[in-house]
Amino acid sequence: MPLVPFTKGHGTGNDFVIVPDPAGELDLSDDQIAALCDRRFGVGGDGVLRVVRTTAIDEGEAAAAAGAEWFMDYRNADGSKAEMCGNGIRVYVRYLLEAGLASLDDGATILIGTRNGPLPLTRSELGFEVDLGQFRIDDAETLVRARGLPVPRPGLSIDVGNPHVVVALSVPGELDTLDLSVRPQLHPEPQRGANVEFVVPDDPLVRDGVGAIRMRVFERGVGETLSCGTGVAASALAVRHWAGSAAPDRWVVDVPGGRLGVRVTHVDHERHVLLSGPATLVFSGEVSLV
Structure with missing residues (x-):
């Protein structure tokens, strides 16, 4: 050939x-x-x-x-x-x-x-x-089981053009020791599958009007990757959703491969999410x- x-x-x-x-x-x-x-x-x-x-x-x-x-x-x-x-x-x-x-x-x-x-x-x-x-947030709870987490954790389903389930972890140590060599199990399992993101907030969460989180991801069809752009966007959107109406529209997200930026803005009177890196x-x- x-x-x-x-x-x-x-x-x-x-x-x-x-x-x-x-x-x-x-x-x-x-x-x-x-x-x-x-x-x-x-x-x-x-x-x-x-x-x-x-x-x-x-x-x-x-x-x-x-x-x-x-x-x-x-x-x-x-x-x-x-x-x-x-x-x-x-x-x-x-x-x-x-x-x-x-x-x-x-x-x-x-x-x-x-x-x-x-x-x-x-x-x-x-x-x-x-x-x-545009993005879509589904408040219906998805339970996520992952190696390294002693009990299943609730995940938030977010669609940013492809499907994601975002899980909040309480301390940085949980994120660092998580074993993503095995695909996390989702219940119920989304029809198209989903990328699964695990996030922890920085301390403080917001500095100078910009939110900051850390993330790791298991991508469907791939496994753990050093970064996932749409997963970064979904993770920022999830934390913004959990934080409530006072949450900022600009975020920085640190992944094992580096740092990416996310912002939420209005385009033609519709909410859009933008990713930079x-x-x-x-x-x-x-x-x-x-």
Whole structure:
């Protein structure tokens, strides 16, 4: 099989194999995705970002109509499709810019197609900021069992384009000793599955009008990752929800891979959540797909 070019990139340690396919000629199987993401026998990554024009993929029709040229075909490390990836979309845009496939001046916006619809990105002081759109909080309780927690804990379900369950822990030691090598069990189990985030507040929780928390995550289809962009947004939204009406709209979230920013604002009279953070390209090469 011919060699396929790729680039490795990451956003706060959440790493991806970027595969350029502007004309939509590649049909990557789940096994090929898993082989690319294998950290011993492949390139290694939490997922694959296929760079394809919106006009070259059936799922890109709505994004093309909205004016987006590029579609982020994101696949988890096990090959499964995901609606969105908050870290991945920033890395995706960084790749487009570095490859000369797009441009983004200060103050300008670039629209990227995803399975959660077209999403706008701008440059920010942390790197790039993406508007994840509206979010939905479900107050129905989900019980979460995880290795390292002596009893099940209640979780809050939040949808930010993909599903999350956020669990509050009482002390930092619980977060540090949590064993996420095994998938947490959810009851009831969401139909589409869910990413599971565990959070602890900083002390103080709010400083100079900005909230601060720490988080670890188990991503569906992947396992524990150093960061999860949409999970960071969901975690900040959960703590903001629990804190009540006086909670701030700006948050910083520390994950094992670094720090990300979250803010809640109104866009066209609707509440949106925005995520900001860095995006880094590490190296490029070619790989043979079996």
